[in-house]
Amino acid sequence: xxxxxxxxxxxxxxxxxxxxxxxxxxxxxxxxxxxxxxxxxxxxxxxxxxxxxxxxxxxxxxxxxxxxxxxxxxxxxxxxxxxxxxxxxxxxxxxxxxxxxxxxxxxxxxxxxxxxxxxxxxxxxxxxxxxxxxxxxxxxxxxxxxxxxxxxxxxxxxxxxxxxxxxxxxxxxxxxxxxxxxxxxxxxxxxxxxxxxxxxxxxxxxxxxxxxxxxxxxxxxxxxxxxxxxxxxxxxxxxxxxxxxxxxxxxxxxxxxxxxxxxxxxxxxxxxxxxx
Numbered sequence: 001x002x003x004x005x006x007x008x009x010x011x012x013x014x015x016x017x018x019x020x021x022x023x024x025x026x027x028x029x030x031x032x033x034x035x036x037x038x039x040x041x042x043x044x045x046x047x048x049x050x051x052x053x054x055x056x057x058x059x060x061x062x063x064x065x066x067x068x069x070x071x072x073x074x075x076x077x078x079x080x081x082x083x084x085x086x087x088x089x090x091x092x093x094x095x096x097x098x099x100x101x102x103x104x105x106x107x108x109x110x111x112x113x114x115x116x117x118x119x120x121x122x123x124x125x126x127x128x129x130x131x132x133x134x135x136x137x138x139x140x141x142x143x144x145x146x147x148x149x150x151x152x153x154x155x156x157x158x159x160x161x162x163x164x165x166x167x168x169x170x171x172x173x174x175x176x177x178x179x180x181x182x183x184x185x186x187x188x189x190x191x192x193x194x195x196x197x198x199x200x201x202x203x204x205x206x207x208x209x210x211x212x213x214x215x216x217x218x219x220x221x222x223x224x225x226x227x228x229x230x231x232x233x234x235x236x237x238x239x240x241x242x243x244x245x246x247x248x249x250x251x252x253x254x255x256x257x258x259x260x261x262x263x264x265x266x267x268x269x270x271x272x273x274x275x276x
Contacts, residue, residue: 014230020046021234036065036165037125041265043227053214056222058117059109060215062165063205063222066198068232069166073194085188087181090144091196094154098168098196101158106204108163109222110212118269120163126266128170132259135252144179161197162204168193 020042043061052060080086108116130136144150153175161168169190176186202223209215209222218226 017230021231022238039065040165058114059222064224064227065165067202070198076191080188087189091192097151097154098158101155102162105159105162110208125262129259129262132255168197
């Protein structure tokens with residue numbers, strides 16, 4: 001017995017998480033992402049299969065995802081910063097409003113019904129899927145807006161990312177490229193956004209889920225410690241397999257594949273909202 005749970009139950013959960021981590025690593029390697037866009041839907045199906053109640057399942061997925069991507073986002077940001085690719089002025093302008101957005105988003109996790117998390121995921125993932133599948137290349141202006149508009153985006157990105165369980169890079173990258181920034185600078189700067197969101201977001205979900213009933217074993221609030229331990233290392237090990245597969249495909253085929261993946265995830269959560 002550990003923490004009041006039979007070893008057989010813990011072993012089954014750890015094995016299932018490791019298998020899900022392997023699948024996520026391959027998907028992340030193929031699609032070039034390592035955040036919640038892949039982790040959350042995989043965890044959602046796993047926690048459903050092991051009987052985690054609907055009321056706690058989605059926030060548990062989101063909180064665990066944010067915790068899992070902390071080391072990835074830090075490592076990515078430091079690597080990009082060392083190359084001088086990060087727009088630090090933009091990142092500083094986003095820092096405070098993003099933090100406030102994350103705090104509000106993670107605070108909502110304690111009271112919001114499961115449908116709120118799913119609706120946010122469907123909207124954001126659905127928009128990303130449409131952009132990828134339709135190959136949209138919008139140009140909203142010569143450069144990212146300064147002043148209040150910039151801070152409003154940081155706040156909104158923080159709220160949405162905290163409710164989706166992503167590091168915010170997917171939204172920030174899309175936003176920056178729509179304003180003429182190169183994809184390399186957008187990805188580099190967005191890695192810093194991931195640090196701003198994942199650390200306070202994970203802490204917020206620990207507090208939001210503190211004392212909640214019906215959580216799986218070894219959960220710290222809405223963060224599964226067993227999920228982090230069994231999921232993250234295997235995902236890192238299997239990601240190179242996905243990378244090798246990705247290099248066998250063209251950029252457009254990868255975009256289409258990821259767009260289809262996001263569309264299927266959006267439809268899966270939409271069906272869940274409708275009761276199917």
